[in-house]
Amino acid sequence: MRDVVVVGAGPNGLTAAVELARRGMSVEIFEAKETVGGGARTEELTLPGFRHDTCSAVHPMGVGSPAFRAMPLDRYGLEWLHPELPLAHPFPDGSAAVLARSIGETAAYLGPRDAAAYRRLMKPFAGKWDTLSADFLKVPWDGLPRDPVTLARLGLPGLAPVSWLTRVFAEDKGRALLAGLAAHVVAPGSTPVTGAIALVFALAAHEVGWPLARGGSQGIADALTAYLRDLGGVVHTGVEVKRLDELPPARAYVFDTSPTAMARIAGLGRAFGHFRYGAAAFKVDYALEGPVPWTAAEARRAGSVHIGPGSGEIAAALRAASVEGRAPEAPFLVTSQPTLVDPGRAPEGKHVFWAYGHVPNGWDGDLTEAIERQVERFAPGFRDRVLARAVAGPAELARRNANYVGGDFTCGAFSGWQTVFRPRPAWNPYGTAHPAVFLCSSAAWPGPGVHGMSGHNAAKAVWRRLRAATR
Numbered sequence: 001m002r003d004v005v006v007v008g009a010g011p012n013g014l015t016a017a018v019e020l021a022r023r024g025m026s027v028e029i030f031e032a033k034e035t036v037g038g039g040a041r042t043e044e045l046t047l048p049g050f051r052h053d054t055c056s057a058v059h060p061m062g063v064g065s066p067a068f069r070a071m072p073l074d075r076y077g078l079e080w081l082h083p084e085l086p087l088a089h090p091f092p093d094g095s096a097a098v099l100a101r102s103i104g105e106t107a108a109y110l111g112p113r114d115a116a117a118y119r120r121l122m123k124p125f126a127g128k129w130d131t132l133s134a135d136f137l138k139v140p141w142d143g144l145p146r147d148p149v150t151l152a153r154l155g156l157p158g159l160a161p162v163s164w165l166t167r168v169f170a171e172d173k174g175r176a177l178l179a180g181l182a183a184h185v186v187a188p189g190s191t192p193v194t195g196a197i198a199l200v201f202a203l204a205a206h207e208v209g210w211p212l213a214r215g216g217s218q219g220i221a222d223a224l225t226a227y228l229r230d231l232g233g234v235v236h237t238g239v240e241v242k243r244l245d246e247l248p249p250a251r252a253y254v255f256d257t258s259p260t261a262m263a264r265i266a267g268l269g270r271a272f273g274h275f276r277y278g279a280a281a282f283k284v285d286y287a288l289e290g291p292v293p294w295t296a297a298e299a300r301r302a303g304s305v306h307i308g309p310g311s312g313e314i315a316a317a318l319r320a321a322s323v324e325g326r327a328p329e330a331p332f333l334v335t336s337q338p339t340l341v342d343p344g345r346a347p348e349g350k351h352v353f354w355a356y357g358h359v360p361n362g363w364d365g366d367l368t369e370a371i372e373r374q375v376e377r378f379a380p381g382f383r384d385r386v387l388a389r390a391v392a393g394p395a396e397l398a399r400r401n402a403n404y405v406g407g408d409f410t411c412g413a414f415s416g417w418q419t420v421f422r423p424r425p426a427w428n429p430y431g432t433a434h435p436a437v438f439l440c441s442s443a444a445w446p447g448p449g450v451h452g453m454s455g456h457n458a459a460k461a462v463w464r465r466l467r468a469a470t471r
């Protein structure tokens with residue numbers, strides 16, 4: 001009898017496994033694919049020698065994660081590489097807004113009218129990442145916050161939709177910058193709590209940076225796995241778990257899966273029938289013969305580049321995909337250019353680059369042309385540099401990872417009560433009706449991103465349950 005079996009070796013499953021093994025428990029983990037990592041994987045998707053992050057690439061929440069920071073992952077090969085600028089957001093006139101490491105530099109890019117507004121927005125949180133991240137990434141009602149005043153200062157403006165928050169700016173540059181940050185949770189800017197998402201991503205750039213992992217995001221998963229093995233954990237790959245009784249006997253089963261998959265596997269019936277999946281990503285990975293020829297010089301120095309020429313266009317793109325059920329004509333794009341800081345991921349002088357836009361859940365069209373049209377608007381000549389591309393619409397994303405149901409990489413829509421009560425309103429969101437079955441994936445609070453905090457919080461819930469059972 002093991003103490004714990006974990007299903008799925010994504011960042012959250014691995015974090016839960018590590019934290020339980022660290023408490024002296026025997027842990028075994030089963031992963032469906034041949035490699036560990038889930039959304040933190042790196043593969044040669046296009047041509048030999050070009051190493052692409054199949055999903056996540058940029059890690060503000062990883063480098064700033066209280067769970068990862070408490071682990072010696074650097075000893076297991078994880079190295080963070082910081083681009084000169086975390087993010088650039090170019091505009092059609094050749095200028096750009098920039099999310100820089102300092103609040104002052106970021107403010108300066110917004111022009112004299114909005115610089116003071118940005119400073120006023122961010123200054124209350126400066127120097128407070130450690131307490132603030134610990135407070136907002138734990139279950140809000142599980143214990144007192146460490147710094148309730150700062151948490152309230154984040155919560156008050158943050159509970160609002162980002163479209164309200166950005167009214168502090170006189171010009172659209174600042175509005176577009178924050179709207180692009182909030183878009184990482186794939187929800188229209190009119191959704192409550194998207195204000196907090198934008199503030200947290202901006203603050204992360206100033207406090208901990210937006211780094212990439214040397215060699216690719218696989219480095220995060222590999223470091224967690226090596227640490228787990230050192231703690232005595234056993235890792236199986238290439239085993240898709242279909243039923244609970246296929247697994248070895250254990251005191252607890254922890255699922256780094258979608259809630260609906262967990263319900264199917266563990267026989268929980270329609271327990272999560274209410275759970276809603278959101279809009280999907282449509283991602284294209286490129287092998288390039290040179291860097292992206294951005295018009296804006298700032299975009300040539302940034303790890304990430306957002307493409308959406310105005311807050312109105314960004315809002316329209318997200319509304320089309322998540323509310324109107326159609327693909328946007330001008331998608332808002334999140335793009336990543338890892339080889340600017342990590343040239344070893346491509347043959348000498350060559351580059352890898354990815355871009356994704358948003359489409360309805362399960363959409364089966366092709367967004368490649370619309371994506372490239374958008375990139376060309378800000379980087380004329382981009383297409384001429386493409387050596388090869390790997391296209392992944394919703395079906396391909398779901399094939400790569402069963403958690404991306406219909407291509408929804410947030411593993412559950414950021415809408416309605418699911419913005420806070422993930423996967424359902426409950427005192428312990430990680431527990432289920434089955435006393436030995438727990439959920440630890442990003443479908444549970446605090447949601448998507450490679451930070452391991454759903455796994456960390458779930459491990460706490462498992463530990464409390466098992467300790468109570470042995471008393």
Ligand SMILES: Cc1cc2nc3c(=O)[nH]c(=O)nc-3n(C[C@H](O)[C@H](O)[C@H](O)COP(=O)(O)OP(=O)(O)OC[C@H]3O[C@@H](n4cnc5c(N)ncnc54)[C@H](O)[C@@H]3O)c2cc1C
Nearest residue numbers: 008010011012032038039056057058241409441442449450
């Ligand atoms: C295109 C794209 C870009 C992204 N960019 C970023 C980014 O830049 N930064 C960031 O922080 N996040 C990003 N994300 C989101 C991030 O990847 C996820 O939020 C994160 O990986 C969630 O971690 P997880 O452990 O909950 O689940 P996952 O990473 O999805 O891992 C779940 C694992 O469980 C396995 N599994 C599922 N079902 C079974 C089963 N039945 N049996 C056995 N194994 C099973 C899966 O194969 C998978 O390995 C991106 C995602 C996508 C798709």
